[in-house]
Amino acid sequence: MAKSTDSALKRARLALNMTLEEAAGALNAITGGATDASLMSAWESGRRRTGKRNRAGLCQVYRERPEVLFAYQDGAATSVLETSGTAVAVKVLTRWTDLVEAMVDVVAGAREQLVVTGSRSREKEYLAAIETAVAQWPDLVHHRVLHGPPRHHALADHLLRLLELRDPSACRNGIKTLHIGMVEPTEALERFFVASETAAVVPLPSFHGAEGFDCGVLLGREAAVGLVHHGREACASARPVDVPSTPPPAWSSGAPGTNETTSRSRPSPTAKEPASPLCVLPSSGTAFRCAPSGPIRGALGGSDLSLSRGGNMGLLPATRAEAGRR
Template sequence: MRRARTARNLTLEEAADNLNEITGGATDASLLSAWETGRRRTGAKNRAGLCQLYRERPEVLFAHQDGEATSVLETSGTAVVVKVLTRWTDLIEAMVSVASSAREQLVVTGSRSREKAYLAAIETAVAQHPDLVHYRVLYGPPRHRTLADHLVRLLELRDPTARRNGVKTLHIGMVEPAAALERFFVASETQAVVPLPSFHGAEGFDCGVLLSREAAVGLVHHGREACASARPVETIEAVRALPVRHN
């Protein structure tokens, strides 16, 4: 992949910009570098875009990602599960902990968040740690007014067009509902929580799993790539224009 880029005399930044023109996403130079070195695997949409950009077959561009080498996560099995969360209060407490302890990266996915303590923890982390890079991936418009208001507060705290030490620190993107199934998790550089369907009945997601660093790093990459492929929603006006199902 790197040879294909350098053969066209493109920098990482230029290649990322060209890819985004094809996919409509928001891939940045650091993510493209991770794909080139094989530290991360490229998702289907960006694979198609890179094949178009470089005019090369996928088996050539992504041979270094699709070999037999396995990651620490792939060999660790159930060891990545730190704790099974069987109560709603434990789930929220763990999600708040992930958000509060994030210092480098914080990825949050889903369009149904409305727990005020959890959303407040995210806002506090963004406000208190200017080097923290926050990714919010929506799957369709916010289901609740509480989440829409939270997105506005994030945009009041940070300008997505600004850069800190050359790095964009706030990314908000929306995946169209028809493009992918909604998924729910919060992940930092050290831990992650994935809510699960209830163990106690047919309604809601009130249980979950707390995952270790190995899984958290993988989910951070998952969220970054999802955000890179999503439609940016990065102005207060754009957020307020989204339809909200429940007030």
């Protein structure tokens, strides 16, 4: 039963006799995202503000206007972050080595949350640090938000290694610990940052030249927590990315014009999975499955995981025959 002190968002859910899990599932069915019960609870309590896309989805779920559901969030008191001003900036980074070192340190210090955004990562030390953290800390929840397909071969291979380390559909203590989502470039500008529960680094335009990627700002805990929420919500609204359940026969790992393939054999899945677009990553051509609505379950639990070297960028049709023609 709803209480007078409950937020409008919580009262709307309880009026429909929905649990947090049921409400999250209904929202995801509309947005194609991966919102969970903990994020729903944070929205209801006012600890976090609901983003535009999820607000529209919740208005559909609860059949209520946004000014009714979210007035308590929009009228919230000034946050600690807003009153901190420039104190949230710990250090300005003006050299490439300092920037990479700070990003690696943020990753190495993560124990609860690690959020990384952007599709242009390729620094080996940084990507290796992420893989080490995921392997070393099983309770660490990692969100990777892609803005369009990865631009570099190194990032495509990194994503495959993450998917080998963890199954996105698996839970630990009832919580999914790996989330990889792709935001369409037409839906949002690409954002670049790495954040844990204690610190964050945001790259800045280079102070030294138009082509440089060597400057950034190291942020403290208050800003880091906000960026973790930013990334979690962006990932929840994005299309989940997974490996394909079956490899199209034309995927090639050899030289152009050859039919050589590289695959790791795994048991065949017990149930046929729904078809969904294959996302072929530029540079490497590595193909992942991008779910149109919700993650593709069981893809890592069975069948082959194949890599493609030399594919085209963009979204491929779901069928093997159509994929082969590309």
